[in-house]
Amino acid sequence: MRSSSSSKPATSGSSHRSQVNKSKYSGGEVGNSVLDNLNKRFGQEGGLNALGSESSERRPCGTSTGGGSSWVKWTEGGGAYKWWKASSSSADETGKGNGGGTGGTLEYFGGSKQFCVIRYRPKAEDDADGHQALRGGGGSSVRVGMRFKCAHAAPASGHVPAFHLVLCRRKSSPNETLALAVDTKERVLSLEVFHIGETQASRVRTLHTWSCRDLRPGVFNGLVVESRADNNESGSQDVVPEGITLSIVCNDTSVAESVAIRDDDGVGEVTPVVALGVSRSRLEWDDLVVKPGTGTGLGIRSMSRFRGNDMSLVQAIEEEMLEIENPITFDDIASLKGAKELLNEAVTLPLLIPEFFVGIREPWKGVLLFGPPGTGKTLLARAVASMSDIRFFNCSSAAMTSKWRGESEKLCKVLFQMARHYAPSIIFFDEVDAQVSQRGQDGEHEASRRFKSELLSQMDGIASGDASSGKNVIVLATTNCPWDVDEAMRRRLEKRIYIPLPDEDARTEMFKIYLKSLVLDEGVDVRELAGRTQGFSGADIKLLCRDASMMPMRRVILNKTPEQIRQMKLQGQLDSVKIPLLRDDFDKALSKMQPSVSPDAVARYEKWKKEFASE
Structure with a gap:
């Protein structure tokens, strides 16, 4: 076993090796862009530096003096490790460094169920942030950032490119910890109950698992984890289930955001700790930084571009369906208070308090807005995306249809993969009855039936577990003909909300919205x-206001030649501010206009509402 005292001092050769490593990995799958993003989250002071950068210095363990921060063995079993400390990038007015991060290697190739675990012990004199977070009463929230690489070995060797990052341990049983297991081969992260004894460590059970396609073995990956201990305070009236709340970012992709972890067997009160463990693996880490957490999570979403197997389909979705900006808000829509509250509950609240929407309270996977034409169904859908800062995929029939066999089904699959990647997101189908009509009808094309089957399968595949991490994907659809929607699709659209014709109060608000920029006569x-x-x-009222707003201009330019109109414009006689809208203008517009929805159609919607609505 190699101890810390056996490491050789750093030389110019090691510095050169660091520079080679930097060039080797800077163009890799992680790249410097990931490091830059991690630096932004941690701030410039004590940030994560590129391996071998000028602000990083590998000082082997054992060369520091004064009993500073160190990594020590937690278990007395086998395994070997060495570590170094980067030079502090800055210091405060007291002269204490903010901690430039640590790097090192840890390996153990013993039994399949045995681990080698080392623990980080920060000191205030050279790692003020780490000491405050773990030992100085810095609060219940701790943030850990690091770059790591797990050795990629041949399958026959039995070596696993994975490691454990220990985050906290139970007060009632200090040997039981909560650790994040990172498996770069399977590309998953799991929160596990991890038992660490005097001679060995072992897994007890898995509490939560996340998929992360960005993980890669054999290359450096970036990881930021923030854990918050949800301990009950003495005398508190608000009883919080004991456990932790976790946020994870891996390679600039948000894996989990404020996920509440509760153990059926009882996590109990926990204290923060940072440790690394391996079994049949070799871990190399660099720029590991420990800081007090914010307590509000990492607050980011995946901004990296989605990369699928067929980038032509990805590009088609980005060009035709993905809408980044939605200027519509709920304030632009009159009335419909009940529909707004239901949409807020179905979409917005799961993002604000994801820990509440778990288990039987999981968020709705699909919402259908039905009602007469022109009642604001599409506006409501866009307003939801705008108010909640959600990625909005607008799926029209033209965008989802292809002349090539099987292309529409592939497009549908990639669409849902992209929605999960950019989550939280909304997949919006306007006039869904045209895309998912009743199956088995005469004249139905085989391609249409295959597309419907793929869409229904993808909707069933929306994992409810993702919602608790803030990565909710919801299908939002609108239709004027709800009776034509396929029954299987209707079942998957769990909330079916009726958007009726506006009542008198709603119409009053609409007139105020549409006429607010015009000058009205008394x-x-x-x-x-x-x-x-x-x-x-609502559409009828908008058309009425538009037609009435043209009446003043028609009065002024009546029987005028184009030259006379040009002269009137130059003289300022056509200024809209000087031409008020009269009551007579509305009388003329109303005399030429009738409602676009018949009473018989309204009765049919009311009947369907009684049979199938779910509000």
Whole structure:
């Protein structure tokens, strides 16, 4: 076993080796962009430096003096490790460094169920942040950032490119810890109950698992983890289930955001700790930094571009479906208070308090907005995406249809993969009855049936477990013909919300919204106009206001030649501010307009609502 005291001092050769490593990995799958993003999250002071950068110095363990921060063995079993400390990038006014991070290697190739675990012990004189986070009463939240590489071995060797990052241990049983298991081969991260004894460590059980496609063996990966101990305070009236809340970012991708971890057997009160463990593996880490956490999670989403097997399909979705900006808000939509509250519960609240929406309270996977045309169903869908900062995939029939056999099904599969990658996100189907009509009808094309089957399969594949990590994906659909939607699709659209024609109060608000930029004569009463437009949809009222707003201009330019109109414009006689909108203008517009929705159609919607609505 190689001890820390046997390491050789750093030389110019090791510095040169660091520079080679930097060039080797800077163009890899992680790259310097990941390091830059990690630096931003940790701040410039004590950030994560590139391996071998000018601000990093490998000082082998055993060369430091004064009893500073160190890595020590937690278990007395086999295994070998060495570590070095990077030079502190900055110091505060007291002269104490903020901690430049540590690096090292840890390997153990013993029994399949045996681990070698080393623990980090920070000291205030050379790692003030780490000491405050772990030992100085810095609070219940700790943030750990690091770069790591797990050796990629041949399958026959039995070596596993994985390691454990220990985050906390139970007060009632100090040998039981909670550790994040990182498996770069299977590309998964798991939170496990990890038992660490005097001579060996072992896994007890798995509490939660996340998939992370960005993990790669044999190359450096970036990892940031923030854990918050949810301990009950003495005398507190609010009883919080004891456990931890976890946020994880791996290679610039948000894996988990404020996920509440509760153990059925009882996690109990925990204290923060940072340790590394391997079994039949070799771990190399660099720039490991420990800081007090914010307590609010990492607060980021995946901004890296999705890369699938067929980038032509990814590009097609990005160009035709992915909408980054949605300027519509709920304030732009009059009335529909009940629908707004239901959408807020289905979409927004699971993002704000994901720990509540677990188990039987998992978020809705699908929402259907149905009702007469022109009632604001599409506007509501866009407003939800805008208010909650959600990626919005607008899936039209033209975008989802291809002349090539099997292409539509592939496009549908990639669409849902992208939605999960960019989560939280909304997959929006406008006029869903045209894309997912009743199956088995005469004249139904085989390609249409295959597309529907793939869509239904993908909707069933939306993992409810992702919602607790803030990575919720919801399918939002609208239709004017709910009776034509396939029954299987109707079942998957769990919330079916009726959007009726606006009542008098709603129509009054609509008139105020549409006419707020115009000059109205004193004789114009929007409440009276609302009473005269019974049965009008929101789109009808918008058209009425548009037609009425043209009346003043028509009066002024009546029987005028184009040259006369040009002269009137130069003289300022066509200024809209000087031409008020009269009540007579609305009378003329109303005389030429009728509601677009018949009473018989409204009765049919009301009947379908009684049979199938789920509000």
